[in-house]
Amino acid sequence: MYRVKSESDCEMMHQDQMDSPLADDGGGSSGGSPHRGGGPPLKKGPWTSAEDAILVDYVKKHGEGNWNAVQKNTGLFRCGKSCRLRWANHLRPNLKKGAFTPEEERLIIQLHSKMGNKWARMAAHLPGRTDNEIKNYWNTRIKRCQRAGLPVYPASVINQSANEDQQGSSDFNCGDNLSNNHLNGNGLYLPDFTCDNFIANSEALSYAPQLSAVSISNLLGQSFASKRCGFMDQARMLKQSDSLLPGLSDTVNGAVSSVDQFSNDSEKLRQALGFDYLHEANSSSKIIAPFGGALTGSHAYLNGTFSASRSTNGPLKMELPSLQDTESDPNSWLKYTVAPTMHPTELVDPYLQSPTATPSAKSECASPRNSGLLEELLHQAEALRSGKNQQPSVRSSSSSVSTPCDTTVVSPDFDLCQEYWEEHPGAMLHEYVPFSGNSLTESTAPVSAASPDAFQLSKISPAESNSLGSGEQAMEPTYEPGAGDASPRPENLRPDAFFSGNTADSSLFNNAIAMLLGNDMNTECKPGLFDPSSWSNMPHAFQMSEEFK
DNA sequence: AAGACATGCAACCGCTAACGG
DNA sequence: CCCGTTAGCGGTTGCATGTCT
Incomplete structure (x- = not known):
């Protein structure tokens, strides 16, 4: 995992980012195939705290949205898509961390019974919870129920x-x-x-x-x-x-x-x-x-x-x-x-x-x-x-x-x-x-x-x-x-x-x-x-x- | 203690809708 | 209307960790 692909979704990196120390730190693999257009590959894998800080700082200044600009305006070697995901799932404020409460679990079950795998919609009913969390929870639940x-x-x-x-x-x-x-x-x-x-x-x-x-x-x-x-x-x-x-x-x-x-x-x-x-x-x-x-x-x-x-x-x-x-x-x-x-x-x-x-x-x-x-x-x-x-x-x-x-x-x-x-x-x-x-x-x-x-x-x-x-x-x-x-x-x-x-x-x-x-x-x-x-x-x-x- | 196995989670991938030029 | 870009969604993957043998 954390392979580097051509990342068609992500934009090419600017040349002035080539020397960023962020480009190659962290545990995720960053080597591999060159990025489309010949630029360095965008980093994948787990985010480092340094990357998080950069992203948080950027959002504080510029607000959410225009995620591709994050990469352009910061030294972050992450595609906009990845930035958005990181922000939405981990960095944005008011995120709840930790296990779901029983009440949340009940709500998820209930919501799923009505919505199905509409994780984003379900997340809207669970403040502080992300669709990814809910999705993972549900998958886990499915497995447990199966077993x-x-x-x-x-x-x-x-x-x-x-x-x-x-x-x-x-x-x-x-x-x-x-x-x-x-x-x-x-x-x-x-x-x-x-x-x-x-x-x-x-x-x-x-x-x-x-x-x-x-x-x-x-x-x-x-x-x-x-x-x-x-x-x-x-x-x-x-x-x-x-x-x-x-x-x-x-x-x-x-x-x-x-x-x-x-x-x-x-x-x-x-x-x-x-x-x-x-x-x-x-x-x-x-x-x-x-x-x-x-x-x-x-x-x-x-x-x-x-x-x-x-x-x-x-x-x-x-x-x-x-x-x-x-x-x-x-x-x-x-x-x-x-x-x-x-x-x-x-x-x-x-x-x-x-x-x-x-x-x-x-x-x-x-x-x-x-x-x-x-x-x-x-x-x-x-x-x-x-x-x-x-x-x-x-x-x-x-x-x-x-x-x-x-x-x-x-x-x-x-x-x-x-x-x-x-x-x-x-x-x-x-x-x-x-x-x-x-x-x-x-x-x-x-x-x-x-x-x-x-x-x-x-x-x-x-x-x-x-x-x-x-x-x-x-x-x-x-x-x-x-x-x-x-x-x-x-x-x-x-x-x-x-x-x-x-x-x-x-x-x-x-x-x-x-x-x-x-x-x-x-x-x-x-x-x-x-x-x-x-x-x-x-x-x-x-x-x-x-x-x- | 060590290897095998199972599990959870974070991140990635592909697709698509929305939007603007 | 077409095309490119962006954002978002849902599915999938594989690492890290825990548990079992």
Whole structure:
């Protein structure tokens, strides 16, 4: 680190600075490639007290701004960018130093639940704190939560957010920017469900668990979920491409036609899955997400700030997806994927805050130690570890009943997944993690849609659907499944739904998809969301679907 | 005590919006 | 409208330090 690069951002140094003793002091490396234009390289690395003094003195005299002038007017061999950062993060007055107070921590958590990774905006709410501090804090928190197997958002924050949002129904309006931010910033991939095809979505999605929990959606779904890249459109395209790739269209045809069966077949799915939580006594209030959670270790990746460049134990190319695309409408997805009693924030990530309760979770809820502050994470983790073995697994806890406390932190999903993890230590993380990928950042709305959260949604009766708030009702889908069109609205179908059972030759299909869609999606959709190479590296996408049969 | 490993933090990097000529 | 500059933001990196074995 602290390498010297050409530093295109920084201006060239003036010749009269060449002899400055500041140019080469301190611990940071200053040698290396010559700076653009032949001048001496600007210094990088840690600031020295001498440099700090110069910068402080300059700002006192000239005020903030015009940072490039700092270098020109002082002997400082730092680019303006570096000066600004140093001033903002360390030298400016009224900066708070030291650890965050519990109050600050709570505020950060709360702000992040609303803003996502908008560090600067969050910093504006924390006087004396810098965006960098907050960012580092959050990253640390993510890591700790990951290690501890705890959600990033404590129940208290979730509940508070829920209360706030209930008061402000505008958060649920389609196209609401705040809500976009809210979720996008979390790295949540929010599929592009439109308001008018909710029922179609739910019908289609209700089959999702039957399919690979990760499967194709991890690879394609991000793109397919987009309005601009409706999967069915792609499928049609594939069908039309028969001349190009004989055999492929058969696969697609079979897959597409199979979708039509989905709307009549949820019971079969339920039986196949062995999850009977769908028809719990008070199903409207119970969302159990046996696969909606994440595995141990996956969570950190779900929270938006993990490096996308670092390997995440899998071939998936992690990119910031369309979640930052304001054209996508997470709110509509939110609204219709949320069970009536759920708050959208609870869906940010079933692992972040599972709506599902477990005995331990309930006790956790009642515990004073549920603030989610960093110092408490260790305690929670310990509690979780110690209590894990006593908890009924999700497989046997399908009758768990949701309570107000169920906006809890500990999800049975975790247990289930962890059990699986322990049983299949060699399994690739992203293969079985619905919310795999950088969470939400990189991830997988379609996968989330595949989760029984969405599944559950499909089981919401009309009456239950009507129980949605008036704001939601205003967004009542106009699409009527019974109006002669039993097929789910094509553009919202999960791609893996099509491929679950008709992909005997996955390699052919992989290649075809990559060939046919890669370019197209690169041009029409967000670039980088689809990595054909990932596809071919994901044989388990097909294998998993077999497991659910 | 020493090496390995994990963690936190400061700084850098790339990108982009805003602005002015 | 285009282009260059500047400021700012969010993501990433790697050193310094702490902890573990």
